[in-house]
Amino acid sequence: MSPTDPATAAALHTGGTVSGVRDRSGALCEVELLDGRSVMVKQNRAPGATRAEATGLEWLAASGTVRVPLLHGWDERWLVAERVVTGPPGRAAAVELGRSLARMHRAGAPAFGAPPPDGPVEAYIGQAPMRNNAQDSWPGWYAEQRVLPYLRTAVDDGTIRPQEAGTVERLCDRLPDLAGPAEPPARLHGDLWNGNVLWGADGHPYLIDPAAHGGHRETDLAMLHLFGCPQLPSVIQGYEEIAPLSEGWRTRIPLHQLFPLLVHAALFGRGYAEQALDAARSALAV
Structure with a gap:
């Protein structure tokens, strides 16, 4: 018990x-x-x-x-x-975070959507259900497992209007063209906003509260950009020292932010719905 x-x-x-x-x-x-x-x-x-x-x-x-x-x-x-004793987020720790994330992503996953070993298929991101259903193609998996389920929830709850949903649906249709160069499945933290990074008093960064699964490495980095991260340029510098990002990755940030924004829309309401729709429009405009 x-x-x-x-x-x-x-x-x-x-x-x-x-x-x-x-x-x-x-x-x-x-x-x-x-x-x-x-x-x-x-x-x-x-x-x-x-x-x-x-x-x-x-x-x-x-x-x-x-x-x-x-x-x-x-x-x-x-x-x-x-309990991790925390301190200020210094530049050296930020570079270390970037290098560590690059190596973590390179550790890989069996497929997009693959859960951790012994992890449940029916998982969570924050308080929202998140299904870890493995697939081989990132564009199709991202649309079917990470975007459309939360869009449907937001529409059903009245947070996103039915006539607005078409913007996100068009984005999903175009994902094969918008996704950029093919990437192997990365080992993702999965909920990598700044609050889930602890800047240790020992000078090292720590990760907490993952929604871990196999995914696209740009999704973790887009999450860091979404809600702000101290020393973010140094994080990206450290990342690219180990694993340079594909050309055009910055233009794809809104595409990868769409998933967490729709999760927030489903949980917290209209303000995030508007941000999600803006992200979809930005991704489509590329």
Whole structure:
């Protein structure tokens, strides 16, 4: 049986004795242990969400390319990981992040949409369901598995008007022409906005809260551009030192941002719907 509170979960998965608990958000607590360790305890109520996150962290760590918090343990409700002490985002750490992301992407995946080993097909990106259904062609997979499901949700909820949906549907039809040079499936973090990058006080970047799957490497980088990332030019510099990006990648940023924007539209409403439609129009104008 899964623990019923974060303190019990921390004790179970670390083997330590809890000395204090501090709420960080509705689903996240910081737990202090008597031996001096500090851990983060995250609660996921959606079926399969903790498994998806835990196997994603393990898959990224298994590449030997990026730093993630040490995972002490997890069950169907709780995930317990080390607390990363954070500091300012310096240029050297940003270059390291870019190099690490390039190597992580190069570690690859069996197919587009492939889940991590032992990861669920029915996964999540944030609070939104995300299906990891593997396919060999990126344009078709991206349209069918990452764009159209969230467009349908947004239309059904009234967030995007039916007459507006045609813009996104036209983009999906043109994806084979707009996708740029073919790329092999990359090992993606999958939800790489700035809030999921921790700038460690030790001078190194750490990745948290993945929605990991096989995908196009430009999608992770487009996500960093979407909500802003400190020292982003240095991140890109470090990335291209290891794995130069294909010609025209900057013009394809709106194309790759369409997926997370539609997810946000489905979750949070009209403001993101308008941004998604703008991104679709920009991608079509290339």
